[in-house]
Amino acid sequence: MRLRTILNCVWTRFVVRPRFKVLGAIILIFFIITLVKVNSKVDRPLDKHNGPKTNAKTRQQSPNEFLYESIRIEDAMNHLNELQLIAKVSNGTRAIGTPGFNATLDYITNYLSDNTNYKVTKSFFSVIGFALTNDPVLISSNNGITRNYTYSTEFSTADFYHVAYSASVNITDFTQLTAVPNGGCSDDDWQETNPSPADRVALVRRGICSFRRKIALATKYNVKAVLLYNDGISPDRVSPIEISFTQENTMPILFLSFTVGQALLNSTQNAPRNTR
Template sequence: AIALFVIITFALAAAALGTLNKRFNDLEKKLVTTTTPISTTTNSTPSGSLASILAETVRMQDLLIHLKQFESFARENGNTRAIGTAGFAQTVNYIENQLKTNSYSQLQVIRETFPIQNFSIKGDPILSWSSNGKTENFTYSTNLSRTDFTYANYTAAINLTIYELVQVKNYGCNKDDYANTTGKAVLIMAGGTCTYAEKGELAATKNVSALLFYNHGSTTSSLAPATFRLRQANILPALSLSYAAGRSLFNLLNSSNSVNVTLEIQRENYGTFDVHNICAHTVDGNSTKTIMVGSHSDSVPAGPGINDNGSGSAANLVLALNLARLYSSNSYSKYPYRIRFCWWGGEEIGLTGAIYHVQQAQNSSTPDDLKLFNNLINLNYDMLGSPNYIFGIYNGSSAKAGTSQKAINGSIRVSEAFRNWFNSQNLPWDYTDFSGRSDYGPFLAAGIAAGGLFSGGDGTKTETQRDIYEAKLGQGYGGLPGATYDPCYHKTCDTLKNIDQFGYLKMVQAAAYMLEFLGNQTDLVTWLYPDGRPTQIQLPEDYFPNSDYYV
């Protein structure tokens, strides 16, 4: 009965959003007919209502051309554009060809290639405990709401083996927490000031034999086993337990002299496969002062990913090609800064493409013009066309504790500039979390200011948001309260029909405005970093939240 209720509720929400999309798109048709034609007269006094010549060049029909291509790549290849699939390879090749073959494009295009481990879990993992002559098995299911445990992404394999179990002190974020754990399985609670990946690395340095993480249970969403990834280089078998399963072991350890666990994890290894980033930069502008615009090009395996993140990929491509077209004219003043556009691969398995780029840019052997410190700002566009959308602006002030304050200050300035544009257009807006859950994360962790836009994923639109949006956009245009921003998030239905064209166009125009606004700053370094640039750089992977699938 509950399952039927959920299905009916989802269907009704989808139908309502379909109606809303039609109304929004009817409104967009009226807006498109009044849009000021592309102008290349000057960039000091932009014409039109968008306060930006580059923004005035953004047309829905150009965005749709790319989105239709992305959808066709998925449709022809198992309805996915996930890394390791032909759909992803065709997406990357298409982006690269668009950048290289347009006659007006003088962009320098670079393909970065990096390996990803390819494996699957063979059969069902096994976990049981024994203490004081009693043995009990934990239940495994692929349904997280019904299972006692699941495996950690990048777990090592282990044949059926018995280990003594010990509780790690605190949250396992310090080496001292792993006293007397050598050769044993350790029980570690989620949380603390470090990631699961960090805990795994610390445990390995103490010669721990196996990892049993359990969720903290402080909210209803943290009762089931957490999904997360360890480092690709992880050498320890690792399982993720539900709060109830973890607490049962915790209680056993506190009431018994000895607890043993038996576990087995079998992996089917397929070697590695290559994943690609595509970057393209202007030949003009100071290469030591670079504005980076990024989006990820892969989808999840479960769907074609047209909103997540075909919408960001297409937006980035239109920005790059339109800027190249303007640069090819003699009447559009080129920015004093180099502009680099990047399409990251492997975001959905943990920001792997962006991490790889940041790590390579930190290497001493990297050419000077490609050094990480050359990047002044990272603008990130991940999900811009959600059907129950918000005009979401990354809230620079909500960055993770430990992030460079100088980078936060610059990020706040970018947030405010976005906010000012939406206000000038009489459009509503929301601040969204700046948690590092997309590809700007490793750049922000390295002390580089960041900003971007987000139309909403699996969160829920509130009645207050609906009312605010209706007050700005008109009665019936505020969206559906109580429904998720994108009901097709990470699902097979994330197709072109899932895109709200009105909201999407406004988001891409905002992105175009921001690029031109920053590009025309006389002294962008001082504007972003009035107190100087940060000098201490964190390890990029230490910044991220833990999830198999990111935004």
């Protein structure tokens, strides 16, 4: 089994407001601060039966108790509903670099400015984005039979899908495919791969370890490109899925359906019939 693939993508720089990790921390702190502020204004009722114990020593309330008694689920739900509304009017997303992300930040900073004494400031920085320049192409050749696989954003009909922050590759000549056993999660898996994965396209099944672990090992063993494929252990693990790597990734990667991945695996195991 030999493969040709063309995957052209571009990494662009754009200016966005604070990162997800920072935003997540702001949201959590924001909920706690604002809820405590609102609820601390509510006077607690006195015990009607015993009245205030003026002679008793007042017990010091711990910070955890104060926060616990101050947070109200209805207030938290109101904020979550506002965030969901932002996503709804922002094409279903509040991801970084989108209008929904900026609207989320505006909602948080405006609320803090209006309801607390905090001085809120914003800082801006560059983030690398990912986009395809054109749809990727995947072609196989086995015993003289060539197949062009279907790329689609409709996962139910797609044979494969791109991976965010994949490196670009343009393999114009057919390159031999090799299947990595046991999910490709250990050095033993890659060292036992036959033929050797070096300078070949590696077929790697989903499962056992993280995708990042698989790609780290593929990089270590000088693979030309990686074809991940779903494991088919349940109906929702048959179609290709959308995954993302970090901007440091240097490996070309595509994600295949279980059906396509299994068919390619079978072809690699039928060595006498493979086209070399």
